[in-house]
Amino acid sequence: MDLRALGESFIAWLEGLGIPHGWVLLINWILGALIILGIALLLALALIWLERKLAGRIQDRLGPNRVGPFGLIQPIADALKLLTKEDITPANADRITYNLAPIIAVFHVLMLFVVIPFADKVVGANINVGILYLMAFGSLGTMGMLMAGWASRNKYALLGGFRVVAQLMSYEIPIALVMMIPVLLVGSMNLNEIARGQGSLLGLGWNVWIMPAAFILYLVAALAEGERAPFDLLEAESEIVAGYNIEYSAMKFAWFYLAFFLNTWILSAIATTLFLGGWQGPFVDKMPALGVVYFFAKTLFMFFVFAWIRATFPRLRIDQMMAFCWKVLVPMALTLLLGAAIIVKLGTQLSLPTGTVPILMLVMNVVVLLATLSLLGRYTRTLRARQNKRLFTPELPRL
Amino acid sequence: MVGQALFLLFALFTLLMALGTVVARNLFHAALFLVGVFFGIAVLFILLEAEFLGVAQIVIYIGAIATLIVFAIMLSRNVMGKEAGAYNSQWRWALAGVVFFFLILSWLLVRMPFSLVQAQVPADAITQIGQGFVGHYVVPFEVASVLLLVALVGAIMLARER
Numbered sequence: 001m002d003l004r005a006l007g008e009s010f011i012a013w014l015e016g017l018g019i020p021h022g023w024v025l026l027i028n029w030i031l032g033a034l035i036i037l038g039i040a041l042l043l044a045l046a047l048i049w050l051e052r053k054l055a056g057r058i059q060d061r062l063g064p065n066r067v068g069p070f071g072l073i074q075p076i077a078d079a080l081k082l083l084t085k086e087d088i089t090p091a092n093a094d095r096i097t098y099n100l101a102p103i104i105a106v107f108h109v110l111m112l113f114v115v116i117p118f119a120d121k122v123v124g125a126n127i128n129v130g131i132l133y134l135m136a137f138g139s140l141g142t143m144g145m146l147m148a149g150w151a152s153r154n155k156y157a158l159l160g161g162f163r164v165v166a167q168l169m170s171y172e173i174p175i176a177l178v179m180m181i182p183v184l185l186v187g188s189m190n191l192n193e194i195a196r197g198q199g200s201l202l203g204l205g206w207n208v209w210i211m212p213a214a215f216i217l218y219l220v221a222a223l224a225e226g227e228r229a230p231f232d233l234l235e236a237e238s239e240i241v242a243g244y245n246i247e248y249s250a251m252k253f254a255w256f257y258l259a260f261f262l263n264t265w266i267l268s269a270i271a272t273t274l275f276l277g278g279w280q281g282p283f284v285d286k287m288p289a290l291g292v293v294y295f296f297a298k299t300l301f302m303f304f305v306f307a308w309i310r311a312t313f314p315r316l317r318i319d320q321m322m323a324f325c326w327k328v329l330v331p332m333a334l335t336l337l338l339g340a341a342i343i344v345k346l347g348t349q350l351s352l353p354t355g356t357v358p359i360l361m362l363v364m365n366v367v368v369l370l371a372t373l374s375l376l377g378r379y380t381r382t383l384r385a386r387q388n389k390r391l392f393t394p395e396l397p398r399l
Numbered sequence: 400m401v402g403q404a405l406f407l408l409f410a411l412f413t414l415l416m417a418l419g420t421v422v423a424r425n426l427f428h429a430a431l432f433l434v435g436v437f438f439g440i441a442v443l444f445i446l447l448e449a450e451f452l453g454v455a456q457i458v459i460y461i462g463a464i465a466t467l468i469v470f471a472i473m474l475s476r477n478v479m480g481k482e483a484g485a486y487n488s489q490w491r492w493a494l495a496g497v498v499f500f501f502l503i504l505s506w507l508l509v510r511m512p513f514s515l516v517q518a519q520v521p522a523d524a525i526t527q528i529g530q531g532f533v534g535h536y537v538v539p540f541e542v543a544s545v546l547l548l549v550a551l552v553g554a555i556m557l558a559r560e561r
Contacts, residue, residue, distance in 0.1 A: 022401075097431065128525055132454045139462025143434060146469055150427060158473065165470050172462070189525070 036113050036124050040262055045075040047261045050300075051307045058311040085250040090152060093247065097151035102248065102255035104144035109262040111137040116269045117192040119279045119291030130191040131179055134270060135172070138225070141263065142168045145234075145244045148256070152247035160243030163234050163318070170325045171224040171231075174217060177333035181214045181340045182207050182274045185361070195278025203284050203294075206277035210358040213365035213372075214336050215275045219305070221329060222267040224321070227260065228306055230313040231321060268302035269295075276302070332372050339364040406446055413439030426472050434465045448520040451528060 007028075014024045049064065049072060056063025064071030089098060114124035115133050127133060142164060149161020183189050185207065186197035198206050208215045224231035235243035245256045272278055276298045279291030316324070343364060347357040416435035423429040437460040444453035521527065532540050 094425075094427075097428075127450055129451050129454045132451070132458060136454045136457035136462060139458060139466070142466055143461065143469075146466065146473075147431070150469075150473060161473065162470075165466060169463075169466060 032124060037110065040110055040113050041258075043265060044258050044261050045079070047265055047303065048075045048078070048257075050303070051261070051310075054304065054307045055311040058308065079254065082250055082254040087250040087252065088247075090154065090247050092153040094151040094153070097147050098247075099252075101144050101148035101151060102252045102259075104147065105141060105259040106255050106262075108137045108140040108144060109259050109266060111140075112266045113262075115191055116266070117195055117273065117278055118295050120196070120284070120288050121192060122279075122292070123192055126190065126192055129189050130194075131183055131189045134191075135176055135179070139168075139172060141259070144259075148248065149244035152244075154247050156241045157244050157246045159240045160234055160246065163240070164244055166318075167224055167227075167231065167234060167321065170322060171221045171329070174325065174329040174333040175221040175225055177330075177337050178214050178218050178221065179270075179274060180337055181211060184337075184340050184344050185357075191273050191278070195273050195280060198277040199280050199285075202282050203277065203280040204282065206275060206280070208275040210361045211275070211336075211340070211365050212362075213332070213369040214340075215271070216369070217329060217333055217336070218271060218275065221325075222271060223306065223309060224325070226264045226267045226306065228264065229310040230316045232310075232315060233318055233321060264306055265299065265303060268299045268306060271302050272298040328372065328376065332368060335368050336365065339368065402446060406443070409439050409442045409446070413443065426475075427469065430465065430469045430472055433468070434461055437461050437465060449524070451525045 011024060011028060014027060015021065019027070052074070053063040053071065055061075064074035067073045067077045089095065112134060115127060115130045117123040117126075145164040145168075146161045149157045149159075149164065152158075182194050182197075186194045188194065188197075223229075227234045233239070235245070240246075245253060248256060272295060277294075278298075279295045281290060281294035284290050284294065340361060343357060343360045346352065346360075413436055416432045416439055419432035420429050420436060423432055437456060441453045441456040441461075444450075444456055
């Protein structure tokens with residue numbers, strides 16, 4: 001079954017009814033938008049259950065287990081509870097900004113769903129500047145959180161807003177640099193083209209095999225971009241109570257919660273598309289509908305990894321978080337991008353035999369990864385030596 | 400026809416937001432109106448089939464510049480008050496400068512002959528822009544990046560603890 005053909009036959013059927021072409025296109029667009037919206041909201045319910053259950057199991061608890069089999073209906077019960085709760089607006093809040101912030105928070109994530117290819121050409125808008133679009137609307141989310149933090153007129157919310165800007169803007173740089181590496185390799189910013197470019201070796205020629213360092217870097221930076229542990233300083237309860245969304249209650253809080261889970265899913269989907277082959281997999285050229293299965297399987301796996309890390313690691317200190325970004329991730333991402341650019345250019349200029357470019361890329365990635373790890377290891381050793389020397393002074397060395 | 404209506408709608412939106420930026424009493428609101436202006440301009444770029452410019456507008460102006468402006472405002476004094484004032488004692492000089500700049504701009508706009516070309520936007524517009532950056536326009540491009548680097552180093556020197 002070809003999903004594309006299904007859509008085209010639907011258009012033909014509508015035109016057969018005697019509806020003018022412009023209206024058919026309009027109906028099609030609205031339907032497409034509603035389908036993406038429906039997928040996103042249903043996904044959020046499933047993901048909330050999955051994350052809570054996984055975290056419960058990993059931490060040797062049961063997780064949700066009261067409502068429905070295995071607690072499956074728990075998210076719906078939670079949503080109903082949030083709907084019926086009292087909606088409180090702080091007396092001093094800046095009303096318009098306060099109410100606009102959760103809308104922007106959800107809006108920016110839903111806009112990101114538009115360019116994700118679920119299968120070959122099954123994508124909301126197949127635009128040429130897909131990666132740039134992802135970065136553009138990704139950065140819009142910062143604005144929503146900043147508005148929430150400021151409009152609440154609460155000092156903890158404002159501090160949370162500061163942290164949002166500091167963290168998200170810093171980690172946007174390595175993530176943007178590393179997203180450019182698959183773009184260099186394929187020569188297109190279109191996400192569908194990038195997924196298509198990983199179809200060698202029976203659909204298993206994924207980018208992660210040839211650029212493991214870039215993938216790991218993306219994973220770490222995505223944890224920070226998605227405000228997940230160990231980078232969840234934006235909502236560190238012990239420091240700033242709950243961060244930018246502290247004054248939000250009932251459905252408005254639920255919107256931030258929704259945006260948080262959808263954001264994680266989008267980050268997993270981007271990782272899947274850029275590094276894990278997107279909808280590519282064995283036999284996908286014969287049965288295009290398999291692409292959807294592969295895409296969701298890989299994205300859920302990435303989501304599982306994110307949930308796993310969240311359930312396992314403690315939180316970083318804020319100076320460690322910033323130093324790690326600027327002193328480790330940014331230089332590493334720059335080196336990787338420069339190396340990839342040189343290798344791709346060499347490949348086209350010297351017309352190297354096929355297969356050389358991927359091998360060179362792999363070697364470069366492994367070298368950069370090992371160099372980074374050894375530098376970090378040496379740094380930790382000197383830190384520990386210094387700590388041992390001043391064992392009895394309470395002052396902690398700064399990173 | 401639809402394109403015309405959309406253009407008018409978003410042009411009106413952009414103008415209203417620009418007006419809001421200027422007249423808002425609260426500095427934070429002014430910054431948010433500015434974000435609206437940038438968004439409207441991005442939509443206008445997309446209506447002109449310049450996808451790349453539209454998305455770059457959002458990345459650079461909303462994602463980076465507007466966020467930094469808002470951040471700077473949040474670090475200024477009295478940010479939690481109802482009236483984070485938009486005026487100070489220098490407003491007369493600012494007004495004079497703005498009027499002068501407005502006159503120059505309107506003079507330029509009236510004198511400038513806009514050449515209209517009946518042609519489709521090429522499909523590989525992004526490729527051409529990219530090749531332009533590292534080919535024909537490489538010197539201005541590099542000079543701009545050196546300028547940014549100088550600004551960066553200068554900011555670090557100013558903020559450094561001695």
